Amino acid sequence: MPELPEVETVMRGLAPVWTGQAFTRVTLHRADLRRPFPDGLGQRLTGAAIIACRRRAKYGLVDTDRGDTLILHLGMSGRMRVDPGETAKHDHVVFETSNGRTVAFNDARRFGSLDLVATAAADQHPLLSNIGPEPLGPAFGGALLAAAFKDRLAPAKALLLDQRIVAGLGNIYVCEALFRAGIHPARTGGSVAKARLKALAAAVPAVLEEAIAAGGSSLRDHAAPDGTLGYFQKTFAVYGQEGNACPVCGAMVERIVQSGRSSFFCPSCQH
DNA sequence: CCGACAACCTGACGGC
DNA sequence: TGCCGTCAGGTTGTCG
Numbered sequence: 001m002p003e004l005p006e007v008e009t010v011m012r013g014l015a016p017v018w019t020g021q022a023f024t025r026v027t028l029h030r031a032d033l034r035r036p037f038p039d040g041l042g043q044r045l046t047g048a049a050i051i052a053c054r055r056r057a058k059y060g061l062v063d064t065d066r067g068d069t070l071i072l073h074l075g076m077s078g079r080m081r082v083d084p085g086e087t088a089k090h091d092h093v094v095f096e097t098s099n100g101r102t103v104a105f106n107d108a109r110r111f112g113s114l115d116l117v118a119t120a121a122a123d124q125h126p127l128l129s130n131i132g133p134e135p136l137g138p139a140f141g142g143a144l145l146a147a148a149f150k151d152r153l154a155p156a157k158a159l160l161l162d163q164r165i166v167a168g169l170g171n172i173y174v175c176e177a178l179f180r181a182g183i184h185p186a187r188t189g190g191s192v193a194k195a196r197l198k199a200l201a202a203a204v205p206a207v208l209e210e211a212i213a214a215g216g217s218s219l220r221d222h223a224a225p226d227g228t229l230g231y232f233q234k235t236f237a238v239y240g241q242e243g244n245a246c247p248v249c250g251a252m253v254e255r256i257v258q259s260g261r262s263s264f265f266c267p268s269c270q271h
Numbered sequence: 272c273c274g275a276c277a278a279c280c281t282g283a284c285g286g287c
Numbered sequence: 288t289g290c291c292g293t294c295a296g297g298t299t300g301t302c303g
Contacts, residue, residue, distance in 0.1 A: 003296060034279075034298080058297075076297055077281075090281085109280045111297060154274060163298085170296055239296095259275060262294085 002074040004058060004135070004168030005208055009215030010080050011060045014103065015053040017082055018062065021097040022049045029092050033107060034075060037093075038116045044068065045116070050097070057131045057167035061122065069119040071127060075111025080104070132166045135204045140166060142194075142201040149197060152189030157258050159189045160204075169204070173211065175239045175264045177203040184270045185263040186256065238264040 002010065026042040038044070048064035055061065062070040072078075081104040087094065091104040093114065105112070117125045133139035148165045149156070159165055160174040169177070178185050180203035183196050192200075237247050241264055242255040251268035 006296075073297080075280095076295070108282065109295090109297095111279070113298095152273090158274075161297095172296060260277080 002058060002078065003170035003173050004055075005173070005211035005215055007055050007058050007060055007074065007168075008212050010074070011053045011055045013082065014060070014062075014080060017099075017101050017103065018050045018053055018097060020050065021099045021101075022047060023064075023095060024098050025094075025096040027094040027096075029087075029094070033092060033110045034073075034113045035115075037114055041114065041116055045070065045095075056128055056134070057163060058170070059127065063119050067119050068116050069122045071113075071115040071117060071122070071125070072105070073113045073127075075107055075109060075113070077109040078105065078107040078112035081106050131163050135166050135168060135208060140201070140205070142198045145197045145201050146194065149189035149192055154189055155186045155258055156183050156189055156192055157185035157263050160200075166204070168208070171261055171263075172236065172239045173204075173207050176207045176236055179238045179264075179266060179270060180207065182270055185258060185265050187271070238266060240264065 023045045024047075026045045028037060028042055031037060044066075045064070045068075048066045048068065051063040051065055053060070053062055058073060060072045060074075062072070064070070074080075081088070081091065083102055084091070084104045087104065088106060090106045090108045090110075092107060092110070093105040095103045095105070097103075105114070115125075115127060122128060133144065144166070149159060152159060156178060157174055160169050160177065161171070163169075175185065177200060181196055181200035183192055183200060238253050241253040244253050245251070246253055246266035246269060249266065249268045251266055253264055254267050256263050256265075
């Protein structure tokens, strides 16, 4: 569910609630999500002060003054419920902080995860060590895409989804970025023209920035009554638009399945 | 090394 | 109303 813009929005929402506060209580309602929680997670966090809330790829990182970093992944259905009032079904971990606030990690499908690692070694942790550059950072661009796509027979869709090439893209924003760049999702990486790669290098940060801006505005609205930080409503040009008109040319948006996942595209705009 | 696919788990939705 | 099949934003391991 949450891709880079959603995780970014969640961490920006968490930052003012948590930064500078200490965890006063961490309640675990189960021992695992996708993987077992680290040993002593609750005790190791309790009493620790939060220095920073940040993001790397689709992971949220919470640095503490004990030299530990909590690494959280929202999986497909994870949300952070701020001051939820009552505990709800699938509130697996509840964090209380010294400012009297409560945040519940809710994850119905339990594909999410929590890990606690040394801050200094976080980048070398197996979860993060093989992840490619941030698409909103300086290392991302046409040259990187050209190198990653060169001679590849895998479809462009699969390459953009590969976290080792570029961090944080998921099914939605890959579909949207390919649409903007005019690249058919099934086109092999190696056959994408240089000009299209350049367009793609511009489209990727553009769609992400717009999504973050939309998430930020919905965050200010605090639309969800329980303060849930998760993903936000946004309409997409092609994602989920099968059978609807392409916003650019009016042709009917199509859906194909690649590696078991839906790809949406405009057959007239994308080649 | 590369690419496809099943598996993990629950909920929402459409059809009958 | 209820049951069943299908699908969902991610990641990881296995197989050919």
